[in-house]
Amino acid sequence: MAKAITARALRKVYPGHPPVEALASIDLEIQDNEFFTLLGPSGCGKTTLLRLIAGFEHPTSGSLEMFGESLLDSPPYKRPINTVFQNYALFPHMTVAENIGFGLQMLGTPKAAIRSTVAEMMELVQMTQMADRQTSQISGGQQQRVALARALAPRPKILLLDEPLSALDFKLRKKMQLELKRLQTETGITFIFVTHDQEEALTMSDRIAVMSNGAVRQVGRPREIYDRPADRFVADFIGDTNFLPAKIIGRDGETAQLRLPSGKMVQAHANEASAGQVTLALRPEHAQLTSEAEGLLAGSLRDVVYFGTDTHFHVGLDDGSEFVLRQQNGPTVAHSYVTGDRVGVSFPDGAAQVLRD
Numbered sequence: 470m471a472k473a474i475t476a477r478a479l480r481k482v483y484p485g486h487p488p489v490e491a492l493a494s495i496d497l498e499i500q501d502n503e504f505f506t507l508l509g510p511s512g513c514g515k516t517t518l519l520r521l522i523a524g525f526e527h528p529t530s531g532s533l534e535m536f537g538e539s540l541l542d543s544p545p546y547k548r549p550i551n552t553v554f555q556n557y558a559l560f561p562h563m564t565v566a567e568n569i570g571f572g573l574q575m576l577g578t579p580k581a582a583i584r585s586t587v588a589e590m591m592e593l594v595q596m597t598q599m600a601d602r603q604t605s606q607i608s609g610g611q612q613q614r615v616a617l618a619r620a621l622a623p624r625p626k627i628l629l630l631d632e633p634l635s636a637l638d639f640k641l642r643k644k645m646q647l648e649l650k651r652l653q654t655e656t657g658i659t660f661i662f663v664t665h666d667q668e669e670a671l672t673m674s675d676r677i678a679v680m681s682n683g684a685v686r687q688v689g690r691p692r693e694i695y696d697r698p699a700d701r702f703v704a705d706f707i708g709d710t711n712f713l714p715a716k717i718i719g720r721d722g723e724t725a726q727l728r729l730p731s732g733k734m735v736q737a738h739a740n741e742a743s744a745g746q747v748t749l750a751l752r753p754e755h756a757q758l759t760s761e762a763e764g765l766l767a768g769s770l771r772d773v774v775y776f777g778t779d780t781h782f783h784v785g786l787d788d789g790s791e792f793v794l795r796q797q798n799g800p801t802v803a804h805s806y807v808t809g810d811r812v813g814v815s816f817p818d819g820a821a822q823v824l825r826d
C-alpha cells in the first residue's frame with residue numbers, strides 16, 4: 470500500500486544573505502488515514518514542510534510523493550490537499566453555510582451536490598443550527614469548526630493543519646483537540662498537524678515527528694516518543710526528564726545492564742549499539758522517593774512543591790546534580806520526608822532509556 474506522503478532527502482533552502490536551510494534533508498513516511506503531527510520549536514521547519522506538501526513552496530532538492538506519485542510537478546490547486554490555517558481565513562460577510570460551500574463552488578460543483586455536502590459537513594462539525602449566521606458573528610471555537618468544515622468539504626485526501634488551535638483559550642482548545650481527533654477518525658482523511666505544543670501532539674496523534682533545526686529527530690507513537698526518547702533533544706523537548714550518567718557493562722538485545730555512579734546496577738532500554746559511558750533519561754513520575762539505603766541514588770531533599778494533582782520532590786544528588794520526582798496525590802497518599810532529609814531515589818528496571826548521543 471502506497472504511503473499518503475513519502476519524502477526522501479527533502480531539502481529546502483530559502484535564498485538570501487545568508488541563505489536559510491529550513492529543511493536539511495528529510496526522510497519521512499506518513500501512512501494513509503493517519504493523524505500525523507509535526508512537533509518542534511519555533512523555526513525548526515514545520516511550516517516549511519507543510520508548504521512543500523501543499524505546493525506553496527518548491528523544494529531545493531529531494532523527492533516528495535503522494536500515494537506513490539511525485540507531487541513536484543503538480544500545482545497546489547491540482548493537489549487533493551487542503552489546508553486549515555491558524556487564523557482560519559474565513560470570509561466574514563458570508564454565512565457559515567456559504568463559507569463551507571465556497572471551495573466546492575470554486576470547483577464548479579453542481580448546486581444540489583454543494584447543498585448536500587454543506588449540510589453533511591455542518592452536521593459533522595455540529596454547526597447546523599448556525600447555518601445562516603455570518604462568520605463575524607460566531608465565537609472563535611465556532612469559526613474554527615467552520616474553517617475545518619470548509620477544508621473538509623471538497624473531500625481532500627490529505628488535510629494540513631497549521632497550528633489551528635493556537636488562537637483558542639485553554640478550555641476550548643482541549644475540547645477542539647478531541648473534536649479534531651474525532652473528525653479525523655470519522656472522515657478517514659490523513660491529517661498532518663503542526664504544533665509546537667507537546668501535550669497537544671501527545672493527546673491527538675497516531676504518530677509524531679519531532680523536529681529541530683530542519684531535521685527529523687525521531688518518529689514514533691506518542692508513548693514511544695515519551696517513554697523512549699531517542700536523544701537528548703527529544704527527551705528535553707517533550708515533558709520533564711532527568712539525565713543520569715551511567716556505564717553500560719552488559720547487554721541482552723535492547724536491554725542494557727548499567728552501573729550508576731553510586732555503584733548500584735540497573736537495567737534500561739537501549740535502542741542502538743551504544744556502549745561505555747552513556748546518558749540515561751528518566752521521567753519524574755517513573756521514580757520513587759525511598760530511604761537512603763533503599764535508593765539507587767542518594768541525596769538530600771531540597772524542595773517539596775505541591776501542585777494539586779501531584780507533588781514534585783527536588784533531590785540534590787550527592788554528585789551535585791538535581792533530580793526531580795513526581796508523585797500523584799490522592800486522599801490516602803502521604804509521604805514522610807521533609808526538606809533537608811537524606812533520601813534515596815529508586816526506579817524499576819526498564820524505566821530508564823539510554824540516549825543516542
Ligand SMILES: Nc1ncnc2c1ncn2[C@@H]1O[C@H](COP(=O)(O)OP(=O)(O)OP(=O)(O)O)[C@@H](O)[C@H]1O
Nearest residue numbers: 483489490491510511512513514515516517518665
Ligand atoms: N520565506 C522565507 N524566507 C526566508 N526564510 C524563511 C522563510 N520562511 C521561513 N524561513 C526560515 O526558515 C526556518 C524554518 O521556518 P518555518 O516557518 O518552517 O518554521 P516553523 O517550525 O514552522 O516555525 P513556527 O513554529 O515559528 O511557525 C526559520 O529559520 C525561518 O526563519
